[in-house]
Amino acid sequence: MDPEEFRRAGYAVVDWIADYWSTLGQRPVVSGDPPGALAAALPAGPPVDGEPVDAVLADLDALVAPRLTHWQHPGFFGYFPANTSGPSVLGDLVSSGLGVQGMLWATSPACTELETVMMDWLAGLLDLPRRFRSDTRGGGVIQDSASSATLVATLAALHRASDGRWREAGVDRRYRAYTSTHGHSSIEKAARIAGLGADGVRAVEVDPASQAMRPAALCAAIEADRAAGEVPAIVVATIGTTSTTAVDPLPEIGAICAEYGIWLHVDAAYAGAAAVCPELRWSHAGLEFADSYCFDPHKWLLTGFDCDAFWVADRGELVEALTVMPEFLRNAATESGAVLDYRDWQVPLGRRFRALKLWFVLRWYGVEGLRAHVRRGVALAARFAGRVRADDRFELAAAHPFSLVCFRLRAADEVNAELLARVNGTGRVHLTHTRVDGRFTLRLAVGSPQTAEAHVDEAWTLLQATADDLMAT
């Protein structure tokens, strides 16, 4: 495909996306097709000779789009949002077109430097502790996801807890990781990947009122493990848990980690974006204790997946934990010590130029535009929570400091599950569920930039009408 063919086909794809966004609200949020419907509609192999882009776009319309879950739909309220935006798509498009590799500074200097600067911009935007900035011993890097951030934090923590022995000897002691019972599943997955096993993870109990980690319980778990000859390596605290957006008490947890010399990683995957608003920064109190921190601009900050922003207070520890230097990557810039090589901050070797989409987003929206986006989500959630509170048949299952509302009918789990299934079955909205205190709980997470009051109100209307039906039977 030569540049002129690309130009023509590129316009067509841009048009396709603009039209898709314009018509999103009229599509069902999820597909009703059974498993295998798309696979059955596709040929058994690629064509022998090439086909034009128009043919692929026609199949995109006819075969693929109807079998998507539309995460950018204004009625999508599931999981946590995975926002994207026009500027993010454009930044990513530039990255695809350049096709450069950012594994080393030397393999594309601007790719590394723009990323460093964007991470400093973000650190300023969220008012993160000074020690995460690149002009200190710390610094930031883009990971694909918070899962990978937790994994590399765990590896750096093992390196520290072993006094450097882990790099050569591996997991030759019983290292332990701690999180609350509401910590994300990626924490157990990271521990498993790192060779600690599920047995290496201590799920610390939460305060029933706040769903947040109990510092006294953390302390007790650490003491018990030490007494048993085990080695506490990392505590993962959460700002905004997946189930209910609970905020673990960082000041107390941080003091405990400092006392015992344990790595503190703070996972703010979803709720970190809230810190762009000064009035929501209470959620980050105590972050100065953290050895590492991450949040996902790809969740609630208008930047398409994948873009997890991860910082460490001591980049030297992270690089020591992860670096392996083969001859074919040796270069003068690395040997000078004057550059960052981000391959040593992550699991994979190769890396895309993901800083471009952040650059486009931060410049297009500006600080005030991003604050407005977050505030709109918080306000819409509060609006919805007000509706729930005003209907005696329903109850809120947790506080809603950000843009997630957890709620349920005052009824059995099965009734709530049926409520969810029927409302989702309309195709107008999509919510997901969790369990709070063991009880089936619905989650409504606001986040799409297209979501407005009318969409939240429609969700509530559907929930009320379905509740009427369920209560009547």
Next chain:
Amino acid sequence: MDPEEFRRAGYAVVDWIADYWSTLGQRPVVSGDPPGALAAALPAGPPVDGEPVDAVLADLDALVAPRLTHWQHPGFFGYFPANTSGPSVLGDLVSSGLGVQGMLWATSPACTELETVMMDWLAGLLDLPRRFRSDTRGGGVIQDSASSATLVATLAALHRASDGRWREAGVDRRYRAYTSTHGHSSIEKAARIAGLGADGVRAVEVDPASQAMRPAALCAAIEADRAAGEVPAIVVATIGTTSTTAVDPLPEIGAICAEYGIWLHVDAAYAGAAAVCPELRWSHAGLEFADSYCFDPHKWLLTGFDCDAFWVADRGELVEALTVMPEFLRNAATESGAVLDYRDWQVPLGRRFRALKLWFVLRWYGVEGLRAHVRRGVALAARFAGRVRADDRFELAAAHPFSLVCFRLRAADEVNAELLARVNGTGRVHLTHTRVDGRFTLRLAVGSPQTAEAHVDEAWTLLQATADDLMAT
């Protein structure tokens, strides 16, 4: 940014890329600026209020593009190629615009199903063993990189070697991984991440003539480890090593793995693409022994990074090794057992719709178009190798079965390093280096779709002229 603003700005970015590709050949391949040049040119933080896309594109031209290493440049011969192409960029653009999450089948069915079908298409295109197809117990998935493929293969191997104990207990025995001394650095990195430590990796010696793993040495290493009470878990064999594109003897290695019950992972990151051509499939002989296999369409198959194609013969083992199921991800489709949830095949939870770019590439080029691309690379490498062979001052350092040529002046390491530095210093071409038998060796890897005979010839002319200068002093 509303859809109409996106449409206008999208055209501008498409134009920017088309113009970039049209002018690539006139740019220096690498930047001559010192570290920090871009960072110093950028403001200290994001703007308070938003800026137009034009302003960002102007800075892209003025500040960023001059500090890139242009991997798509026709004179880029470094590392391995990281091809992209128009269709790949367009497929990725659709993915960005859709912004869907493919972590579960239920979170966007078409995202999972198109990926499964594309992996089956690729398996057919490369004529891979039947057991990697999704209609058997096996199947394929897109990983970000071969590094991550090696890591998940290592984790599945630990699960198997432990009889399932590893998931709970972690690394509580001395597991061992084996590769050749020319195995990629990601193998040691994967072992370190998985908790085996550098001590857990056995670097098996190679045959000096072929640079390929010596099966007898592998066998001896396994026997010695077993006698010492260690647990051989995985062998990573390579088709096309990074230094010289050596091919490990899979039939012999596979038989050894089968005898000892050890997981065999085959890393064909670069050279796997060669198997689209029937005449190059000799390189994959013995692959029927493999438990897992990967190659990177993002290296030599015109698909932009990141796109590593990874297959397993038994997907059940992989999923068992990696799955963790929290309440908030439970869904009826998963519980039915009728779907694949690709989050359980990889490290991160979230995943982009990367199958789209493969779909666009496979349909635009067709089987014959992809074969023509690979054959062109092989022919250009052979042309260059012929030049080297015809000049008595130079020597080939290894065979060149694919599109990489390893060569050097018959001179000291320092002279060869100086040759490389001077040729790269012209800005017209970019080559990298390795060591073969301990000696500094230049690598010329052909891969950019823009690279033609004239570019390879120019590289040779520059090398010859520089050699003249070096020999004269």
